[in-house]
Amino acid sequence: MKTFVKIAAIGAVLAMAACSRPAGPGGPMVNDPYAGMNGAAGVNSSALPGSAEYFKSTVGDTVLFPVDQSTLTPDARTILTNQAGWMNQNAGFSAVIQGHADEQGTREYNLALGARRANSVQEYLISQGVAAGRLRTVSYGKERPLAICSTEECYAKNRRAVTVVSPGAGS
Amino acid sequence: MLRKLLLTSVLALAGFGVAAPVLAQDGPLRIEITDGVIEPMPFAIQFFDDGGAGQYLQQVQDVVAADLTGTGLFRQIPASAYIAKPAGFTAPVSYEDWKAINAQALVTGAVSVQGGKVVVKFRLFDVFAGQPLGDGMQFDASTGAWRRAAHKAADQVYARLTGEGPYFDSRVAFVQERGPKDNRLKRIGVMDYDGANVKYLTDDSALVLKPRFSPDGSKILYTSYASGFPQAMMMDVNSLAARPLTGQQQGTMSFSPRFSPDGRWIVYSLEKNGNTDIYQMDASSGAQRALTNAPSIETSPSYSPDGSQIVFESDRSGVPQLYIMGANGGEPKRISFGDGRYGTPVWSPRGDMIAFTRQVDGKFHIGVMRTDGSEEKMLTESFLDEGPTWAPNGRVVMFTRVTPGGNGEPRLHSVDITGRNMRPVKINGAASDPDWGPLLP
Numbered sequence: 001m002k003t004f005v006k007i008a009a010i011g012a013v014l015a016m017a018a019c020s021r022p023a024g025p026g027g028p029m030v031n032d033p034y035a036g037m038n039g040a041a042g043v044n045s046s047a048l049p050g051s052a053e054y055f056k057s058t059v060g061d062t063v064l065f066p067v068d069q070s071t072l073t074p075d076a077r078t079i080l081t082n083q084a085g086w087m088n089q090n091a092g093f094s095a096v097i098q099g100h101a102d103e104q105g106t107r108e109y110n111l112a113l114g115a116r117r118a119n120s121v122q123e124y125l126i127s128q129g130v131a132a133g134r135l136r137t138v139s140y141g142k143e144r145p146l147a148i149c150s151t152e153e154c155y156a157k158n159r160r161a162v163t164v165v166s167p168g169a170g171s
Numbered sequence: 172m173l174r175k176l177l178l179t180s181v182l183a184l185a186g187f188g189v190a191a192p193v194l195a196q197d198g199p200l201r202i203e204i205t206d207g208v209i210e211p212m213p214f215a216i217q218f219f220d221d222g223g224a225g226q227y228l229q230q231v232q233d234v235v236a237a238d239l240t241g242t243g244l245f246r247q248i249p250a251s252a253y254i255a256k257p258a259g260f261t262a263p264v265s266y267e268d269w270k271a272i273n274a275q276a277l278v279t280g281a282v283s284v285q286g287g288k289v290v291v292k293f294r295l296f297d298v299f300a301g302q303p304l305g306d307g308m309q310f311d312a313s314t315g316a317w318r319r320a321a322h323k324a325a326d327q328v329y330a331r332l333t334g335e336g337p338y339f340d341s342r343v344a345f346v347q348e349r350g351p352k353d354n355r356l357k358r359i360g361v362m363d364y365d366g367a368n369v370k371y372l373t374d375d376s377a378l379v380l381k382p383r384f385s386p387d388g389s390k391i392l393y394t395s396y397a398s399g400f401p402q403a404m405m406m407d408v409n410s411l412a413a414r415p416l417t418g419q420q421q422g423t424m425s426f427s428p429r430f431s432p433d434g435r436w437i438v439y440s441l442e443k444n445g446n447t448d449i450y451q452m453d454a455s456s457g458a459q460r461a462l463t464n465a466p467s468i469e470t471s472p473s474y475s476p477d478g479s480q481i482v483f484e485s486d487r488s489g490v491p492q493l494y495i496m497g498a499n500g501g502e503p504k505r506i507s508f509g510d511g512r513y514g515t516p517v518w519s520p521r522g523d524m525i526a527f528t529r530q531v532d533g534k535f536h537i538g539v540m541r542t543d544g545s546e547e548k549m550l551t552e553s554f555l556d557e558g559p560t561w562a563p564n565g566r567v568v569m570f571t572r573v574t575p576g577g578n579g580e581p582r583l584h585s586v587d588i589t590g591r592n593m594r595p596v597k598i599n600g601a602a603s604d605p606d607w608g609p610l611l612p
Contacts, residue, residue, distance in 0.1 A: 068490075070445070103573070106514040106528050106557050107380060107604070108427045108440065109484065109491055111401065112447035112468040115424055119445025138400050139424060139442070143378055148352040150554070150575035 050090050055165045059086045063121060065159045067104075070116035072124060080121060083163055084128030094134040094169060097121045098162045102155035103142045114139030121161040134169070200276060200297040200304060202244050202332055204566050204587060211246040212332065214239065215253060215274040219260045221283035221292065227314070228282045231291055231321040234365075235278065238325035238339045241365065242567075243592030245332075248274050260292065269298040276304070278328055287313060291320040295328050305331050318367055319611065326610075336521075336564035339364060342608045343560075343569060344382040344391055347371065348581060348601040357603075359393055361408070364562070364607070366597035372411055381558075384608035385430045391606075392416070392428040392437065403428040403439050416452060417441070417459070430454070431474045431498070438462070438472040438481060449483055451498075462500035473517045473525075474498065475542070482506070482516040482525055482542075493527060495542070506544035515558050518542070521565030524588065528557040528570075537570045539588055550590040554579075558603070563610040569596065571603040 047053035055061060060083070063076035072080065087093060099118030101110035118137035126132050147154035202212045216239075218232040239245040254268040260281035269277050277296040282289065294307040308327055312320035319340055326337030341364045350356040356375035359382045362368055373379055377397040384391055391406045398415070403425040406413040416437065417425040428439035437452045441461075448463045449472045463469040467487035474481055479498050484491045491512045494503035507513040511531025518525055522542070529536045529549065535556040540547040555573035562568070562585075569585040581603035583596040596602075 103555065105512070105530070106471070108470045109468065109486075109512075109514050111380075111424070111426055112440065112442060112470050115442040115447060116445045116468070123445075136400075137422065137445070143355065143380070145353050148577040148579075150577075150579060 052093070052165050052167070055083070055086055055090075055093075055163075059083055061163050061165075062160050064156060065117055065161070067102075067155075067159065068113070069159075070113065070120045072120055076121075077124065080124045081128060084125050084130050087125065087130045087134065087165070088128075090165075092167055092169070093165045095125075095130075095136070095163050095165045097125075097135060097137045098144075098164060099137065099139045100144060100146070100158055100160050100162070101142050102158040103145065103150065104155060105142065107141060107143075110141035111139050112141075114141045117159075117161045121163065125163075200300065200332060201334060204244065204333060204335060204589060211240075211244055212275050213246045213248050213273055214276040214278060215248045215250075215269055215272070216278040216280070217250075217253070217257055218280035218282055219257075221260065221281035221290065223284040224282040225284060227284055227289055227317055231282045231289070231317060231324075232280065234318055234321035235280065235293070235325040235328070237365065238322060239278075239328060241594070242329065243587065243594075245276075248272055260294070264296055266296070266298055266301045269296075274298050276328075276332060280324060284314065289314050289317040289320055291317075291324050293324040293327065295331055318363060322363070335566050337610060338562040338564040338567065340611045341563050342384075342388065342611070343583075343596075344372075344384055344606045344608060345583060345602050346379060346382065346604040347375075348603060349375070352577060352579065359391065359406075360602070361391075361608075362596075362598060369598060372406060372408070373413075381427060381604045381606075383429050383606045386432055386434045386609060388608045388611070390430075392430065392439075394426040394428070400424060401426050403437075405437075416457075425450075427470055427472070429473055432476050432478050436474075436478075436498075438474065440470040440472070449481070451500075462496065463503070471515045475518050476520050476522045480518075482518055484514045484516060493525070493544075506540070506542070507547070508544065509547065517559055517561060519561050519565040520563055523565070526559035526561060526568050528559065537568060537586065539568075548590065550586050550588070551584075551593060556584075558605070560605050560607045562607050569605040569607055571605065573603075 060079045063079050097118040099114030101113045122135050122137050145158045147157040216236050220228050236247050240247050252272050277298055280293040282291055288311055290311050292309045295304045297304045310320040310323040322340035326339045330337045342361050343364055344361050346357045347360045348355050348357050357379050358371050358375040359373045359379050360369050360371045377395055380394040382391045382393040389408055393404050394401050395404045401424045403416040404413050405416055424442040426440050428437050437454050440447050441450045447468045447470055448461055449469045450459050451462050452459045467485055469485045472481050472483040480495050482495050485494050491514050493507040493513045493516045494505050496503035514528045516525050516527045524539045526539050529538050534552050536549040537551040537556050537559045538549045553572055554575045557571050559568040559570045567585055567587050571581045572584045573581045580601040583602045583605050586593045
């Protein structure tokens with residue numbers, strides 16, 4: 001019975017992973033062979049505090065920016081303070097900070113703007129005690145929107161910096 | 172006098188700038204690309220089988236006619252209106268029959284196929300003056316490159332009738348896009364200027380952006396995420412071998428590379444610690460140096476055709492505007508002063524104008540201005556137009572138009588410098604970031 005619960009939990013995690021994957025063409029389908037069995041729905045799983053999933057879902061991996069801005073809002077600073085706290089507690093992780101822009105701008109300018117945003121986040125995390133060597137930045141400009149509509153509602157979600165943590169010391 | 176051109180394989184782009192004879196002609200027949208031209212010039216076209224032409228006869232004639240009508244400057248008179256078909260390529264022209272249907276220009280041609288080669292001949296006549304307009308010419312191509320021979324003939328007709336340089340026999344590098352908006356797959360393609368002969372130079376395993384030809388068309392600069400981080404790359408068009416232009420130094424990103432007109436230099440954007448400036452690289456030694464040094468964003472550099480100046484965009488004033496500096500850097504001069512945001516400036520190969528993207532009042536425009544910023548004019552308006560590139564003759568620009576919404580996608584369009592003749596480029600699927608290469612030899 002114990003084994004069965006464990007497998008069911010793994011199944012649930014796999015199903016979650018499948019759902020969170022962007023619907024790209026050719027992406028592998030993950031089938032949960034236990035999805036229809038009794039008991040599978042009754043297991044709650046939650047990420048351990050020292051996991052990348054916890055960082056993403058509980059600490060908060062994303063901060064938003066006003067139009068054309070790369071300065072941090074008070075809300076962003078709160079989230080980043082928590083990010084720094086987590087990183088300081090989980091020294092085995094490094095992070096890549098992705099800077100993004102909405103589609104209202106040229107490709108090149110948005111690449112530069114995304115870099116500014118990622119750098120603002122990086123500098124703040126460093127100021128909160130995270131070692132510079134654990135952080136890298138990458139700009140996606142307007143190439144990877146999170147929300148795809150062409151209104152301010154979506155644009156606001158796309159003007160963002162996302163801190164992606166992964167196990168490893170960085171470089 | 173007949174001029175022979177030996178056209179080599181489809182991707183052999185070497186040897187730029189030796190073709191295009193100067194066409195001294197006194198003929199009165201002329202259509203100019205000005206704001207005043209409204210009525211396209213009517214022309215008749217008749218090609219003949221010069222031996223074994225087969226399918227190529229109609230195909231060549233159709234490409235020549237499509238090149239001419241595609242400019243918006245010419246109107247093809249349907250063959251059903253012709254009074255008397257000419258007897259052959261060398262037969263005398265009965266001008267009265269063409270005058271009667273108001274054909275101002277007559278293009279006759281001959282196509283033959285022999286030993287894997289297509290030979291295209293053409294002659295051009297000024298109907299109302301009752302005389303040939305320039306000499307007849309002949310173009311040879313391998314059968315696989317028959318379209319190039321047709322484009323060469325059409326280029327000569329266009330150049331003689333407009334007084335402008337030719338541009339049909341040219342290629343465009345671009346980015347082909349597929350997949351959903353939040354997970355786009357992109358790869359670099361090359362096509363003929365009219366959308367034919369699409370070939371892909373990369374796969375879509377990594378994001379690729381903004382391809383740009385070298386002056387001789389043999390190389391393409393672009394930006395790739397293959398390393399996980401944006402990096403300026405250089406690809407050899409024939410071998411498809413590619414290498415990064417800059418080292419992957421921690422905390423930096425290089426992008427938006429472009430060659431100087433003589434091919435000796437590459438200008439590009441380099442981001443360090445969040446700040447983007449313009450750098451220059453010696454294309455042979457790889458030695459790099461900064462041309463700007465400001466806390467603002469400096470990007471999208473483009474050389475003047477003589478290589479002495481660089482136009483770029485900068486938000487040092489608070490919003491992105493256009494600036495010109497010397498090819499060695501120095502204090503830039505601002506040339507755009509309108510409302511909104513200006514970006515992606517590109518210097519016309521003729522040197523007289525700069526095309527750019529302007530974003531104002533929630534709309535995007537492709538615009539042109541003189542190099543001192545005067546005579547600014549918007550050519551287009553839409554939800555999102557960006558990234559103009561000049562035809563080799565500096566009289567047409569191609570750009571990316573993106574449609575709005577979750578299913579929005581980019582398409583390539585072209586427009587002439589008067590803002591007329593906006594039309595989509597005929598290729599399948601979504602495409603962006605066009606770069607118009609040189610006139611082929």
